[in-house]
Amino acid sequence: MAKPYDVVIVGGGVIGCSILYQLSKRGKKGLLIEKEQLASRASKAAAGMLGVHTELNGGSPLYRLAQKSRNMYPALAQELKELTGMDIEYMENGMIKLARTEKEAQTLVSVASKMDQDEGVEWLSSPKLSTFEPYLSKQATGGLFIPRDGNVSAAKLTKALGHASVRLGADIKEYTEVHDFIVEGSRIVGVQTSIGPYHASEIIVAGGAWSQSLLERVGLTLHSFPVKGECFSVKYSRKLVERTIFTEGCYIVPKVGGRFLIGATEHAHTFDETISVSGMMSLMQKATDILPDLIHADWERAWSGIRPQTKGGLPVIGRSESFEGLSIATGHYRNGILLAPITGVMMADLMEGKENPLLHSHMGS
Incomplete structure (x- = not known):
């Protein structure tokens, strides 16, 4: 034994x-x-x-x-x-949840009012958002800045x-x-x-x-059931954003070494880790709508993962x-x-x- x-x-x-x-x-x-x-x-x-x-x-x-x-x-x-x-590459770089419509903006402002004061959450109007992150698309109505959120490897x-x-x-x-x-x-x-x-x-x-x-x-x-998520990463010579940018259906996470990680699709009830062209095209479109200069970035790689959901x-x-x-x-x-x-x-x-x-x-x- x-x-x-x-x-x-x-x-x-x-x-x-x-x-x-x-x-x-x-x-x-x-x-x-x-x-x-x-x-x-x-x-x-x-x-x-x-x-x-x-x-x-x-x-x-x-x-x-x-x-x-x-x-x-x-x-x-x-x-x-x-x-x-x-080094687990911990960064407290903050996060911005973007609003692309007036309705989304109203929802985020309402959400912000219920958050803890010590989170330091701030609503950024469109002009202020441009000051925070000048390379973001000017189509955004505004964004919720959450300074204490971050990311790791x-x-x-x-x-x-x-x-x-x-x-x-x-x-x-x-x-x-x-x-x-x-x-x-x-x-x-x-x-x-x-x-x-x-x-x-x-x-x-x-x-x-x-x-x-x-x-x-x-x-x-x-x-519980599996949910496949597809992601990709690129490299760019400039730091296009300081903070993680999050919207429904797409997020952009700045990493060390000029990398940007973009995700993620959702395909429920599958263990198939194949990466689809449609998934990549959808993410690329969403990401470049948010951060137009990403179209000039150098491709790095794509991958998928299976997440457990109940x-x-x-x-x-x-x-x-x-x-x-x-x-x-x-x-x-x-x-x-x-x-x-x-x-x-x-x-x-x-x-x-x-x-x-x-x-x-x-x-x-």
Whole structure:
């Protein structure tokens, strides 16, 4: 029998690695199992936006969670740099949510009135928007400036969390597939993998869009589905925008080295990662409508990722009601990078038998 662990985590994306890191900081002996490499799927494809206000507002049950998670990033970036020497490219560059019509402008102004004062959110009229970001299309009616939002390199974040965990005593097994759970009565006591069994006091499934197929082995249904998102990146000699630009259907994220990351399409209920010409054309049109000078940029590459979405729209974070020793952390959809730090903390609290006040029943599927 393989040596027992305190916790075995299935899935080497940003959520699994964040949980492993938080557990390792608390002295727990953890094992993370990934069927490919760390950050090989959605966490590699993500734009890395830390946008509390891209989809959420004060009325969303995720709002406080997202806010708290984003605010953890400055300290987390420093911790990971000290432990691993890796730079996750954290930037608090702010975000502008563009309004293209008067109706959109009214909606954003209304949303801004409900945000916390300490977020420093400011409505930018069209002339002021041009002062902030002079290369943006003059067709925009205005924009909501959110100074505290930012972005990171999603892949570098995921790998840094994994490497830091190993430094703290965790084990990671890449290119290892979990075939099934080891069940004793009503308790999950381990996993059966392509290289043998591993036992632990607790098993956490954090396999993103692939969590559903694994949990079905023991008759559990998550009510989740995959959503493909296509993105592309370009390079430009000038810094066309300082801040992340967000509209419905398109975002432009400035990265280090003169790169701009543009995303993302949405194709639900598919694991097919093929990149479509129609998807790229649609994104290019939207991006150049927002930032016309992008038409002169140098093409870099295109890719896609499969994101996990639940029917209820909220992530599943907590213990299984069907089996002891089994917990689930998935369904973060487009907010996986944003919610990774707080998800790691909440799951570590759960493993220690602590009731995290942020872990409420509304977090279920």
